[in-house]
Amino acid sequence: MIDNFRFEAAIPTDIDVLIVDEAQDCSKPQIAALQKAATNAKEFIFIGDADQTIHEYAGSDPEYFYQLANTEQAKANELTEGLRCGQTINKICRNIIAPVWEEYGRYSERTWTPTDVIGKSYYIPRLDQECKSKEILINKILNTDETFLFTYRGNPTHKSVNTFLQDNGIDYKMVSGSAHVSREHFSCFKNWKTFMNDKVSKQQIKEYWKLMGSKIKANGLGDVDKLKPLIDRDYNIQELIDAGYLKPEVKQFERLSQLLNYEALSKNEKLINKIPYINKVLINGMDTTQKPRVKHDTIHKVKGLTFDNIIVDLSVWRPEPRNFEPTRLAYVAYSRGKTDCWTVGSSGPYSLAKIQDNWREILEL
Numbered sequence: 001m002i003d004n005f006r007f008e009a010a011i012p013t014d015i016d017v018l019i020v021d022e023a024q025d026c027s028k029p030q031i032a033a034l035q036k037a038a039t040n041a042k043e044f045i046f047i048g049d050a051d052q053t054i055h056e057y058a059g060s061d062p063e064y065f066y067q068l069a070n071t072e073q074a075k076a077n078e079l080t081e082g083l084r085c086g087q088t089i090n091k092i093c094r095n096i097i098a099p100v101w102e103e104y105g106r107y108s109e110r111t112w113t114p115t116d117v118i119g120k121s122y123y124i125p126r127l128d129q130e131c132k133s134k135e136i137l138i139n140k141i142l143n144t145d146e147t148f149l150f151t152y153r154g155n156p157t158h159k160s161v162n163t164f165l166q167d168n169g170i171d172y173k174m175v176s177g178s179a180h181v182s183r184e185h186f187s188c189f190k191n192w193k194t195f196m197n198d199k200v201s202k203q204q205i206k207e208y209w210k211l212m213g214s215k216i217k218a219n220g221l222g223d224v225d226k227l228k229p230l231i232d233r234d235y236n237i238q239e240l241i242d243a244g245y246l247k248p249e250v251k252q253f254e255r256l257s258q259l260l261n262y263e264a265l266s267k268n269e270k271l272i273n274k275i276p277y278i279n280k281v282l283i284n285g286m287d288t289t290q291k292p293r294v295k296h297d298t299i300h301k302v303k304g305l306t307f308d309n310i311i312v313d314l315s316v317w318r319p320e321p322r323n324f325e326p327t328r329l330a331y332v333a334y335s336r337g338k339t340d341c342w343t344v345g346s347s348g349p350y351s352l353a354k355i356q357d358n359w360r361e362i363l364e365l
Contacts, residue, residue, distance in 0.1 A: 002030060005036070011039050012037055015038065016042050018041045018043070020046050020047065020048075022047070024048035024049055024052055024060060027059030028059055031061065046065070050065035050066050052335075053325075054303060054325065056321075070104065078110075080111045081112075081113045082112050084337075085338060086119035086338060087117065087118050088119040088121050088364060089114075089121075090112065090114035092121060092364060093331055093334050094112065095361070095363075096327060096334065097327065097331045099324070099327060100324050100327055117339050119339040119340050119341070120339075121341050122136060122340070122341070122343070123359065124343070127161065128164070140309070142170070142284050145293070146293065146308035146339070147293045148294045148295070148308070148309045149302060149310050149311065150296035151302050151310070151311070152296075152298060152313040153299060153313075153315065153316045153352055154298050154317070155317075161296045169279075170284070170294050171186075171287075171292045172294040172295060173292045173295055174295065174297050181277070185211075185271060186281070186288035188207050189278050189279070189282060190288065191204060192255065192256040193254075196237055197236070198236060199234035201234055202227070202231075202233065209224045210224055211256065212259045216246055216249060216253070217246060218245055221244075226245075227245070230243075230245075238251075257272075299329050299332055302336055303332050306338065308339050309337055309341065309342070310334060310336045312330070312334055312341065312344065313344040313346075314346040314352045314355055314356050314359075315344075315346045315347045315351075315352070317348040317350070320352075326353040329353065
């Protein structure tokens with residue numbers, strides 16, 4: 001489609017101003033198509049950051065934008081104030097991207113003023129290794145309302161991040177996926193005792209119905225659609241027993257896990273395996289009625305997002321390209337954070353942008 005537009009004879013003439021956001025992600029064919037689209041435009045504006053070009057595998061061309069910013073005919077208006085990163089993360093980002101700026105002879109010219117926040121930098125050798133920095137991270141996750149992002153180069157690092165979050169009872173989700181445990185399932189486990197002694201909504205009862213096995217449901221009432229005759233109000237467990245929906249022996253079970261539908265194990269197996277994790281999250285008192293404050297995903301997936309705290313895992317499992325792409329990946333990763341940052345040492349044979357070689361100097365520790 002792009003090539004068809006590029007090589008068509010006709011040129012669009014009805015564009016006065018063409019503005020391209022996140023321009024650094026454009027591939028070479030896209031740039032050519034945009035140049036054609038702007039042939040008769042009065043203004044042609046690229047907005048982006050060449051230092052955040054991390055899609056070279058898909059054809060993006062950082063060299064084009066670095067050179068464009070240095071040409072006299074193109075007015076490169078650089079933002080001088082950072083609206084995201086505090087002072088510590090700002091310094092780390094500058095240290096990471098310095099080789100790129102020096103390559104293009106612009107290091108002394110670049111100005112990026114951070115926010116008023118200072119922030120702190122921590123180092124964790126490995127997520128499965130106990131240390132003070134790890135304790136500080138867990139404590140901050142469990143005792144603040146701030147947001148946290150774990151990011152990394154790629155698989156299999158996500159497994160170690162998942163294990164860390166599950167072992168410590170932290171409610172989380174992948175940026176590009178759903179929560180590890182749904183809000184509905186958390187609600188079922190959290191409110192079971194309430195259901196035993198007090199009233200819960202009809203919607204909550206429907207969620208219980210999906211999970212409970214037939215041994216405590218009245219005969220022929222296994223499907224959730226059988227609850228339709230109930231009017232939309234709150235009920236306690238005794239009312240459902242009296243109405244003939246539940247068997248009296250249901251009151252013998254103090255934990256919902258004792259009532260899960262093991263007859264349909266293939267359907268509920270994942271949930272059954274998550275019960276220890278669910279209990280940990282609830283014991284920790286995390287607010288599972290809101291969206292998870294802790295997320296994780298690859299650097300490519302989290303580009304453009306902002307979190308209060310950033311945790312960057314340096315693990316790399318295969319050789320990186322010899323160009324500046326790994327450097328820009330690290331720059332993008334750390335610049336997602338606003339206040340504090342944690343660096344997790346590489347568990348793989350390589351380190352992201354070789355940061356582990358001189359991590360104390362780069363991380364300002």
